[in-house]
Amino acid sequence: MSYEPHGRHLIAGEWVAGAATFESRPATGAPSVFAQGSAALVAAAAEAAEAAVWSYGFAPRETRAAFLEAIAEEIEARGPALTETAGAETGLPAARLEGERGRTTGQLRLFAAHIRAGDYLDRRLDPALPERAPLPRPEIRLMQRPVGPVAIFGASNFPLAFSVAGGDTASALAAGCPVVVKAHEAHPATSEIVAGAIDAARARLGLDAGVFSMVHGGAHEVGAALVQHPAIKAVGFTGSLGGGRALFDLCAARPEPIPFFGELGAVNPMFFLPGAAATRGAALGAAWAGSLTMGVGQFCTNPGIAVIRADLAGPVLAGATEALAKVGAQVMLTEGIAAAYRAGRDRIAAAPGVRAALSSMCQAREGSPNLFVVSGADWRANADLGHEVFGPLALLITVESDAEMVEIAKSFAGQLTATLHLEAEDTALAGRLMPVLERMAGRVLANGFPTGVEVCDAMVHGGPYPASTNFGATSVGTMAIRRFLRPVCYQNLPEALLPEDLRGL
Template identity: 55%
Template sequence: MTLTGQSLIGAASVNGANGAFHGVNARTGEALEPAFGGATANDLERACALAEAAFDTFRETSLEARAVFLETIGQQIESIGDELIERCMTETGLPRARLEGERGRTIGQLKLFAAVLRQGDYVDARIDPAQPERKPMPRVDLRLRNIALGPVAVFGASNFPLAFSVAGGDTASALAAGCPVVVKAHSAHPGTSELVGRAIQRAVAQCGMPEGVFSLLFDSGIDIGRALVADRRIKAVGFTGSRAAGVALMKIANAREEPIPVYAEMSAINPVVLLPHALAARGEQIARQFAAALTLGAGQFCTNPGLVLAVDGEALRAFERAASAVLSDAAAQTMLTPGIHANFCAGVERLAHAPQVERVGSGAQGGAYDAQAALFATGAQTFLANPALRDEVFGPASLIVRCQDLNELHEVLKSIEGQLTVSVHLEAADHDASRTLLPTLERKAGRVLANGFGTGVEVGHAMVHGGPFPATSDARTTSVGSRAIERFLRPVSYQDWPDDLLPLALRHGNPAQLARRVDGAIRHEDKQHG
């Protein structure tokens, strides 16, 4: 397919007239063709107007129709073939195997939400039948279901150009909920975004969905993204990116006449706790696994292990030596953009020059935009006294905190901000210490791991990819897994409505054949009470 550099507004392709930008070859820094035109205020107006016009029709499409729509998007993405992988490799520097796996995950997410729709539990249909004879007061007939919030703005992520971008988890879950989506493409991979956007556009047409169900806007700066969040027709935002950008969008959303939720995944250093018996028994093995997790994908994962906590001693120093040895042989890898590379280098320099912080390991050097892994260490009291040491360095860099004992380690854990993950490496003899730490771990992270690392986020029903601020803007939600649909829903209660005016999910006889909670008990069918 020939890339055009156009925004996709409903069924139309539009040349943006608000400045222009190019994708960049991540390995060389060279501009890629074509130029992408920035969307104008009129383009934004048209996309949001179409989304609003599509909303009431789209949200009441049958669960099966929406499931087929999501599956069709996946089929259309797959049909792009190698062209998608090759363009994405050029724009991001990510290897073929990684991107082929990410494409599979993207399609898998769409299939997951198709299954969620067919099961129908997310509707959460509840019925409290009328009790006109109840004393001293009759009970009215009350019925409840979840409905879609409204049009959703989705911001593509730099580090997952497929699975967290145009057709990623935010888009898939919002569409599953019945929300039209307006995507602001990430400028780091515009060609990849256009290819996927056109796949969704084809699926909209093939499935006969209202054209406003999907639009894709390119932004030559930040004005269109900000205006999208401020637009009165947008009812929620999905975002993955930096803390500064996420907080800026939250402020815009909260300052609106009608504030809206922003589901932002922003910043995490994902501590790894090495308990004494585990460290003594298999410290070198853990060190090899840690180094592999740290350098995976050039460290550009939001679950990258950026902090290690352990009690100081010979076992920890042996861990440091083993990790350093592995890192010294780790090839430098191209980072997603020259800008991300520059920020990584600046973060490493800050750690290198921080008082009482020592470098204990470095990776191999590479090309102009390649990340050289870096491992540092400091004492617990230094860490506690310097809040800047808790800042995320996006890339393959990590800081080891040497603690005097488990009490000091616990103090360090209590001092950190919210995280996506916390990992604990333990043996049976460490269980008592683990029990002591677990309540703090639960308060600090959305996912707590035993004997593993946070990299590798399973897309399923029990996954939580979220956590207390600043990991995310709302710790009650997840951006990965089937529960992600809940972000884009709200409950509505219907009192004493005639049966033929009720939505199918709540009518007598259960024509939608959903599991429903009737008088508090879950039933799959109830002819008598509704």
């Protein structure tokens, strides 16, 4: 089912063209022309979103739940066109895209069920104590309320699950916040299809047209205009550290600063503890290679760094090298990502004390695996080694003792994940590492690999900076909705003036 993009923005229910344009750069097929975003388009979308707050933000939970479910249905109805279009734009295989579509619709339905249950509202009641001495206590109630219009930036590496209708948009809409999305230039036609699905769902339910808008990018000024518009009250972002930090600083510098929920990536360190390395080192190395090269390493949870005792490193290194050598060059999401990957590879290869266990060359839009080894001492001497290389590049840090492994763990910046590979005899060392890993990462794993983020109530996809800009938030799982809510306290209000969800407590 082929889709012919029209190249326009969706502004409050209307498809809008523009004078300035940009060309897409698909992995296969001919490029298409898309209208370039502008500050004026951003302003129109943000103002429409503010106008929609008064109806959508105060609508019953059932209305929002039905909207999320309708979006899922409309996305599924466009399934073949999405798979074909996203595959051409990104180079991702059909099976991956179909799985990602299922994840996208699944999280929409999960959020619908979650808000119907109502627990996310965190409703509280302190009854009045008129006889309390020396002073009586008034009746006090509390409930979470939507913050207002939210800006969402689509991610390059997930054209569905972290893009136009991804987890950020789903959680903002679940919270009762109208959304303005800046579509990613890596997959504009895919974004156009999904935006059409959201608008069709909105129209089905008769919701205010300003509840959702999408503006194409094409210029850096579009993102800046979006986070600086006074109607925008929070931002959700998945992308690079440099781009995310620039937007974060703009949010903080506004006359009214707003929260910026940026997921900026990580190296996701793994620790091969002695018992595990001794009993299954080669298998661990091969499994690491499989996780590392999944999706050409273009996952924010890609395990790019591992730590092991030097006297036990041989089997892990051999297993990883053998497995990686069988993986050829693959198409990456964009030419820019491929170029950045090659630059990162060259930076790591040139660092003092780093040796190549497996080195490969790739050109144009391709990426192929690289594996490097460095001692713990050389690692600590070069902070640049801890910077993410987005792609299938691995660095194995060898240490001389268990104590040095703990010290190396303390040297990592904030991470999305941290992983322990261990056997029963490693429990004592793992116990020493656990407090370090808990402070380091939002998710701690044992005997697994972090690629693959389950969408569920207990998931945390975030962590201390620079993994994310807000260590108390997650961009995956039902707790993601809390990012776009704020608590409101109600003191001695008549029942008729209370929000419906607070009455009768």
